[in-house]
Amino acid sequence: xxxxxxxxxxxxxxxxxxxxxxxxxxxxxxxxxxxxxxxxxxxxxxxxxxxxxxxxxxxxxxxxxxxxxxxxxxxxxxxxxxxxxxxxxxxxxxxxxxxxxxxxxxxxxxxxxxxxxxxxxxxxxxxxxxxxxxxxxxxxxxxxxxxxxxxxxxxxxxxxxxxxxxxxxxxxxxxxxxxxxxxxxxxxxxxxxxxxxxxxxxxxxxxxxxxxxxxxxxxxxxxxxxxxxxxxxxxxxxxxxxxxxxxxxxxxxxxxxxxxxxxxxxxxxxxxxxxxxxxxxxxxxxxxxxxxxxxxxxxxxxxxxxxxxxxxxxxxxxxxxxxxxxxxxxxxxxxxxxxxxxxxxxxxxxxxxxxxxxxxxxxxxxxxxxxxxxxxxxxxxxxxxxxxxxxxxxxxxxxxxxxxxxxxxxxxxxxxxxxxxxxxxxxxxxxxxxxxxxxxxxxxxxxxxxxxxxxxxxxxxxxxxxxxxxxxxxxxxxxxxxxxxxxxxxxxxxxxxxxxxxxxxxxxxxxxxxxxxxxxxxxxxxxxxxxxxxxxxxxxxxxxxxxxxxxxxxxxxxxxxxxxxxxxxxxxxxxxxxxxxxxxxxxxxxxxxxxxxxxxxxxxxxxxxxxxxxxxxxxxxxxxxxxxxxxxxxxxxxxxxxxxxxxxxxxxxxxxxxxxxxxxxxxxxxxxxxxxxxxxxxxxxxxxxxxxxxxxxxxxxxxxxxxxxxxxxxxxxxxxxxxxxxxxxxxxxxxxxxxxxxxxxxxxxxxxxxxxxxxxxxxxxxxxxxxxxxxxxxxxxxxxxxxxxxxxxxxxxxxxxxxxxxxxxxxxxxxxxxxxxxxxxxxxxxxxxxxxxxxxxxxxxxxxxxxxxxxxxxxxxxxxxxxxxxxxxxxxxxxxxxxxxxxxxxxxxxxxxxxxxxxxxxxxxxxx
Numbered sequence: 054x055x056x057x058x059x060x061x062x063x064x065x066x067x068x069x070x071x072x073x074x075x076x077x078x079x080x081x082x083x084x085x086x087x088x089x090x091x092x093x094x095x096x097x098x099x100x101x102x103x104x105x106x107x108x109x110x111x112x113x114x115x116x117x118x119x120x121x122x123x124x125x126x127x128x129x130x131x132x133x134x135x136x137x138x139x140x141x142x143x144x145x146x147x148x149x150x151x152x153x154x155x156x157x158x159x160x161x162x163x164x165x166x167x168x169x170x171x172x173x174x175x176x177x178x179x180x181x182x183x184x185x186x187x188x189x190x191x192x193x194x195x196x197x198x199x200x201x202x203x204x205x206x207x208x209x210x211x212x213x214x215x216x217x218x219x220x221x222x223x224x225x226x227x228x229x230x231x232x233x234x235x236x237x238x239x240x241x242x243x244x245x246x247x248x249x250x251x252x253x254x255x256x257x258x259x260x261x262x263x264x265x266x267x268x269x270x271x272x273x274x275x276x277x278x279x280x281x282x283x284x285x286x287x288x289x290x291x292x293x294x295x296x297x298x299x300x301x302x303x304x305x306x307x308x309x310x311x312x313x314x315x316x317x318x319x320x321x322x323x324x325x326x327x328x329x330x331x332x333x334x335x336x337x338x339x340x341x342x343x344x345x346x347x348x349x350x351x352x353x354x355x356x357x358x359x360x361x362x363x364x365x366x367x368x369x370x371x372x373x374x375x376x377x378x379x380x381x382x383x384x385x386x387x388x389x390x391x392x393x394x395x396x397x398x399x400x401x402x403x404x405x406x407x408x409x410x411x412x413x414x415x416x417x418x419x420x421x422x423x424x425x426x427x428x429x430x431x432x433x434x435x436x437x438x439x440x441x442x443x444x445x446x447x448x449x450x451x452x453x454x455x456x457x458x459x460x461x462x463x464x465x466x467x468x469x470x471x472x473x474x475x476x477x478x479x480x481x482x483x484x485x486x487x488x489x490x491x492x493x494x495x496x497x498x499x500x501x502x503x504x505x506x507x508x509x510x511x512x513x514x515x516x517x518x519x520x521x522x523x524x525x526x527x528x529x530x531x532x533x534x535x536x537x538x539x540x541x542x543x544x545x546x547x548x549x550x551x552x553x554x555x556x557x558x559x560x561x562x563x564x565x566x567x568x569x570x571x572x573x574x575x576x577x578x579x580x581x582x583x584x585x586x587x588x589x590x591x592x593x594x595x596x597x598x599x600x601x602x603x604x605x606x607x608x609x610x611x612x613x614x615x616x617x618x619x620x621x622x623x624x625x626x627x628x629x630x631x632x633x634x635x636x637x638x639x640x641x642x643x644x645x646x647x648x649x650x651x652x653x654x655x656x657x658x659x660x661x662x663x664x665x666x667x668x669x670x671x672x673x674x675x676x677x678x679x680x681x682x683x684x685x686x687x688x689x690x691x692x693x694x695x696x697x698x699x700x701x702x703x704x705x706x707x708x709x710x711x712x713x714x715x716x717x718x719x720x721x722x723x724x725x726x727x728x729x730x731x732x733x734x735x736x737x738x739x740x741x742x743x744x745x746x747x748x749x750x751x752x753x754x755x756x757x758x759x760x761x762x763x764x765x766x767x768x769x770x771x772x773x774x775x776x777x778x779x780x781x782x783x784x785x786x787x788x789x790x791x792x793x794x795x796x797x798x799x800x801x802x803x804x805x806x807x808x809x810x811x812x813x814x815x816x817x818x819x820x821x822x823x824x825x826x827x828x829x830x831x832x833x834x835x836x837x838x839x840x841x842x843x844x845x846x847x848x849x850x851x852x853x854x855x856x857x858x859x860x861x862x863x864x865x866x867x868x869x870x871x872x873x874x875x876x877x878x879x880x881x882x883x884x885x886x887x888x889x890x891x892x893x894x895x896x897x898x899x900x901x902x903x904x905x906x907x908x909x910x911x912x913x914x915x916x917x918x919x920x921x922x923x924x925x926x927x928x929x930x931x932x933x934x935x936x937x938x939x940x941x942x943x944x945x946x947x948x949x950x951x952x953x954x955x956x957x958x959x960x961x962x963x964x965x
């Protein structure tokens with residue numbers, strides 16, 4: 054019996070210990086690398102042990118580096134053995150010379166414990182949440198009976214988005230707000246979808262029940278103003294401006310790209326195609342003019358026309374900008390620092406940066422003043438002649454010949470630009486524009502290719518008659534390829550001259566002679582040289598007409614827009630790694646490639662910008678859809694599901710609703726087929742969006758940033774929207790779309806233009822009242838009121854506008870001529886001579902979509918009476934105040950003061 058009793062005792066003791074151990078294990082779930090370990094490493098360790106510095110030969114940036122041997126010959130981390138890992142030993146050291154982090158505060162006990170448990174559990178590296186995308190996300194189910202959320206909230210749920218929101222609200226024991234009133238939600242919705250308040254007719258239909266909420270959403274999405282609103286956001290990302298930037302900051306004609314973006318949003322061009330056309334529209338099979346215009350996305354980069362600058366330096370700067378912008382815009386990735394070293398926090402290696410750069414390094418633009426290549430826009434009559442040349446090339450040649458002549462007539466590429474010429478003798482390079490040759494002047498096109506052509510095309514300006522041009526192979530003693538005479542031309546001319554056919558690459562030597570010229574006199578300015586395959590069919594009837602059409606077309610002065618064009622193979626550039634990011638310190642040669650940490654490369658994709666675009670919109674890319682969804686959400690709510698909308702890497706803020714972000718991203722790609730309109734509709738159809746924006750002290754204490762979305766969005770309108778709304782409520786807003794930028798009123802002396810006589814010439818007629826998206830944007834001198842309300846100058850991509858609140862903003866809306874004029878027309882349109890109270894009430898409702906309260910009416914009536922007294926005393930005051938009105942009255946002047954006050958209220962400047 055004693056033996057059995059003893060055995061039972063040990064059995065029970067064993068079971069009790071097992072239960073304790075099992076309970077301990079269950080109470081301590083495995084340490085998660087992404088959410089628990091990576092933040093500690095990034096914040097406390099990686100500045101000394103990462104992409105920039107690898108103190109002691111130890112790096113925590115990549116898994117392979119973290120477990121590799123250090124300079125001591127042993128690994129600092131031994132998976133499964135924290136006590137034997139040098140990293141953990143150093144964390145416990147008391148000697149400040151040995152303890153890590155070095156010369157920084159000791160880690161907390163909790164942090165050390167997490168790192169210790171992580172290593173003991175096997176030091177599983179894991180992956181940051183943003184670098185993988187789940188195949189499916191389950192929508193949370195709402196159990197009202199077991200939930201803190203009251204049964205009243207059942208009407209809150211309008212779609213699946215609300216399930217995710219309620220799940221988080223329930224965790225924090227918060228109730229969602231009731232729906233906003235119809236007038237408020239109609240204004241909010243219109244401002245979000247079309248950027249303007251709704252028309253009175255549309256509001257009446259919605260309030261009367263004739264138009265459902267979904268009907269209101271669809272109506273707004275189908276308005277052309279939708280494209281204008283959402284294009285404004287995209288133009289920030291595209292760094293669109295009407296000038297080139299840098300010191301000269303001369304005007305640039307690129308507004309057709311802006312119009313393309315507006316149209317693309319209006320026709321709901323799927324986001325994957327929207328991406329491909331902007332990054333690589335020129336590389337699509339037989340690209341349309343619209344697809345070529347789309348590539349101006351990457352011609353929005355700045356161009357430096359200042360004398361003395363190095364064209365290659367600024368061409369490289371442009372390429373770097375394109376790479377950085379592409380990853381910032383489509384991948385929410387701050388990849389710019391990888392130019393100099395591997396990313397300090399995210400898994401992108403230094404060499405990978407230059408593999409990506411290789412995708413962009415073969416475009417034809419080269420920081421020249423003419424901004425070539427530029428797409429030409431012919432008149433219908435001119436276009437007819439161009440079509441005849443192209444059709445001739447196709448009929449008597451082949452598809453390749455037709456494509457060659459089509460491209461040459463559309464955007465005049467490929468050509469050897471003058472800044473490409475070397476060894477200029479008896480001449481000079483003329484300020485980034487042309488090579489100037491004197492008598493016996495010469496220059497060399499290095500490694501040129503004549504394409505086995507029978508003609509050379511020159512774009513030049515000649516200052517003397519009888520100048521002889523000789524073209525040789527290699528040098529001054531080489532085989533003569535062509536010899537011809539040019540005469541004086543008053544303007545730039547493109548001409549064609551016969552040469553000997555050769556089919557090889559070699560240096561091409563060009564020399565000029567004219568004994569009748571003065572010493573060191575400019576015989577000619579040579580802008581570019583080109584060799585294209587011969588146009589076939591010389592022996593066919595009609596050849597002379599076609600040939601004449603070709604040369605005429607090359608000399609027509611047409612409107613243009615800068616576009617992207619790829620180098621032909623014989624002009625392809627080599628891409629090399631820059632040591633520490635310096636373009637002058639080139640090291641290893643690399644081929645185009647994408648980061649290993651993201652989706653795999655499909656070998657069917659071409660190794661150019663088109664392939665890169667395909668890789669970006671591949672559904673296996675974990676960042677593209679997340680980025681777009683997060684930024685659309687930010688546009689609507691004023692904050693993203695990841696609040697750091699510019700970065701969703703390992704240093705980003707954690708998503709407020711990670712499962713919903715993934716669910717929306719998968720749905721955007723797979724259910725909505727990349728439709729931005731459908732994504733916007735889904736968001737605004739949710740009960741979350743339709744909530745009242747009112748908050749309570751209790752709600753603010755728990756969720757000051759509305760991260761949980763317990764109430765509707767309440768954010769200040771953007772710079773363009775504030776002005777557009779003012780024009781709209783005063784019935785001044787023009788509905789005219791597209792075309793060159795306009796110049797509405799701005800204070801005198803804002804523009805201080807150098808190098809040109811460009812002036813801010815105030816637009817007349819309806820152009821004065823067009824939407825902000827059409828306002829001419831000069832990078833060194835942006836429209837002042839937009840700048841004051843946080844719009845940027847667009848030198849680089851603006852991922853998120855910084856929202857400020859300054860006294861200067863109030864001074865703009867109180868005193869800017871635009872806001873005074875709109876206030877006057879708001880007052881005038883609602884003026885009731887016999888009923889001032891009604892005049893004020895109607896102006897208030899027109900501006901805010903709310904009925905005025907008695908207290909507010911009394912305050913504004915007092916303001917009116919005070920102003921009326923002042924204007925009545927001084928008859929000249931009204932004329933000075935309302936300079937745009939021929940016969941201003943004291944009453945209307947006083948009402949304008951009131952209207953101006955209304956248009957400075959939060960209700961007007963804020964979306965609620």
